[in-house]
Amino acid sequence: MSTRVLTLSRKIVLFFRKPKVEKTLKVAGAVLKWVFFVFIIFLLYLPIFIIALQSFNNSQLMYDFTTFTFKWYGMIFQERSLSQSIINSLVIAVTATIISTVLGTVFAIGIHSLTKKKRQKMVLLNQVPILNADIVTGISLMLVFKLLMYIFPDIFGFTTMLLAHIFFCLPYVVLSILPKLSELDENLYDAALDLYCKPTTGILKVIIPSISSGIFTGMLMAFTMSIDDFVISYFNTGQGFDNVSIWIYASIGRQMSPAVYAYNTAFSFLMILVLVIISVKGSLKKRKNLLKFKQNKI
Amino acid sequence: MNIKKLGKLVLPYLVWMSVLVGLPLLMMVVLTFLKSNALDLGTAEFSFDSWRILFSDVTVRIALKNSFVNGIIATIICFVIGYPIAYIVANSNFSNKLIILVLTIIPMWSNSLLRNNAIANILSERSIVNDVLSNIGLNFIWPIRGVVYESGFSPAVVIGLVLTYLPFMILPIYTVLEKIDKSLLEASMDLGSNKIKTFFKVTFPLSIKGVTTGIIMVFLPSFSGFAIPKILGSGSLVFIGTLIDSRFMNRNYNFGSLLSLVILLIIFGSMALIFKVDKEGETLI
Incomplete structure (x- = not known):
């Protein structure tokens, strides 16, 4: 009995030591890692998606999506308070x-x-x-x-x-x-x-x-x-x-008022846009400097 | 060393901070021994009422328990999720790691109250997500908003706290992981440790600084907040922050101050801890 268990466990260990199996496990681990990462980032963004969804909702009700509309974006500055x-x-x-x-x-x-x-x-x-x-x-x-x-x-x-x-x-x-x-x-x-x-x-x-x-x-x-x-x-x-x-x-x-969802969505979008512009400008500048540096060297 | 002469620039900051940190502390201590209408000192009288209530009132005990239970559970979940995320980002070979970090900061540009309101929507019996999903034949109903267990644990509030404060756990841990000298890990591997042993013997001890900061940065706001429990706990859930808010709104500054001092005690403890592990405040940003 015990020898049987021993050979079985040895077989299992050997199975996992096979190069092919080891490689598959590594790939599976990497995939799992990124699935976890994407899932958590998705959860962080889920509330923002919901707010965006609400901003495009024709109905005022929070739980009822009727039709798509942009009207709340126009309402942002209509609502005085x-x-x-x-x-x-x-x-x-x-x-x-x-x-x-x-x-x-x-x-x-x-x-x-x-x-x-x-x-x-x-x-x-x-x-x-x-x-x-x-x-x-x-x-x-x-x-x-x-x-x-x-x-x-x-x-x-x-x-x-x-x-x-x-x-x-x-x-x-x-x-x-x-x-x-x-x-x-x-x-x-x-x-x-x-x-x-x-x-x-x-x-x-x-x-x-x-x-x-x-x-x-x-x-x-x-x-x-x-x-x-x-x-x-x-x-x-x-x-x-x-x-x-x-x-x-x-x-x-x-x-x-759903106008607040519209404001929040528009504001987040604007901030992301500003950030993208700044980072693109920064990397362009870096590339330009690098080119200049190379040309000077030649 | 001319730069050493610039130290006097700090003087106005020292005065500003002393007035805005020290003075209110003093006022709070004095207020706890008084019975007054707001700050009206004309009618104030000496009284131990606030201290007596603190140790005898059941509501205070329940509020402290609720704050502790939900705050600690949220902190543990943030750590369990946040550490691997920080680790994955720090060890990835992305050309621009900053972008991934910004990815965790962007949600903060969306109003946090509104985000929690959206979470409350998802966790209600009728949610907009279910309404949209049902069009394609899917169903998602998870009505746990307002569910509170006997221990004070409210799953909806914890979900709200985790999604709001998770970036505060990821960022400091990432900061320290990023700075770890990779040759230390190679040395550990060369000396015969496997990956798991290297992690627990080298990487994790070197990241304690970030972990401490992260835990404090998540626990303190989770423990002391009152907006998230109000949005996700359906009003029945009293936190210590809820009590402080209601006392100050009812012009009972005496008991409100005493409760604030209770929170301050916990904060000073955390600050002493941070000062021990991170003297220059590197992990706070």
Whole structure:
């Protein structure tokens, strides 16, 4: 009996060691791996497909697809409360992104210049808004702004929401620039100053160009975080200053105007388009430079 | 080393952060010992009410349990799915890995509340997916929206959390996997380890930094959120975030602050952990 089991198991092992079988197994593993990958990416995108489907649905009902239509896209700016919240979201996101990118670059250079111990402490402080739960960040800021209300009674609304967005966007900008700064050759900045550059010119002409990819990443992160934020905006708004997330939250459970699906689909599509254009431009530039380099060599 | 002189640029940031992080913390601690109408200090009086409620109220216990159960299950699923995805991308021979990463970021440009609303739609008894599929003779009905087990586990909420926060698990793990020196793996293989042993003895220990960040970045928002449970849990499911929201909306800042401090305690613990494994914050982006 036991010898039988032994020979059988040996046969099984030998079977899997056959080159042909080994190869098939490897291929099957690779296929399985990519099936898993595609499936998960599909799941991540499924809600977006559903939103797109709803945006083309002639019926207002969420569960009933009647006929195909583009009419909701025309309705985006007909619905006043929705269009106002879209404008608010965009204004806040763009302003917060610009301000936090500029300030974040300056602060990142400052943090990089500190001694190691101080730098680590600053990085830790910088992480607070990233790691903190949105609800705690939102309430913390609200408490401070409520204090400020004694001096500026009308502060709640645009101002508080903008300040709050700058608060949580800044750390992302700083964190994306710091690694680029540690790759920077500090002698370049020294050389610039030796050649009678003022520190500001040195920063603008030497440091900023070498960390531009980090600045771009930070900008993208800041915009992404700002445009999608709900919780922090929710606690730091007032006087009816709603962004899209707050508008959606208020409409949950009620009949939501399908125009919001149209807006969301159009916005995602536009962002993807911008990204594609930027990456195509970038790769074209690279190819051009490479060609130039080759020609010079010849 | 002229660049060292630029350290003073950080001063305004230090002031800004101290005011917006330190001051509210102080206010919250003070508020927990008061009984006041919002921030109206004129009528405020000293009271231990909030602390008494924290330890005696059943709702608080249920909310904490619900948040923990769903948050932990969502985090585990994100890890089990996210690690292999990050590993596949890091070890693929795609010419432009950035594109694959952007693929995981793009969903974030779609409003997260709307995305969860769409998930709620799929998981309802009548869904638009089923309506479209039924035209070609297929059926997909999986009405688990609003289903809550006795442990507080709600499958629909967990699905929503996983699909919302999965990118936060994939990105930091990918960042560390990408940086691993491939010659270490070759050395391990040369010294006689097989692929599986190399993974557990070399790759995984080197990726702990990213795993820690990923787990915290998924667990904290899952634990403290209140919008996703509201959308997918059909209102009956109370999370700790739901309680905080309702207290602050009812102008009970005292108890709301105390509950926020409970969350903060967990966050400080996580931050200490991250500071231990990743001092420069490399994995957070």
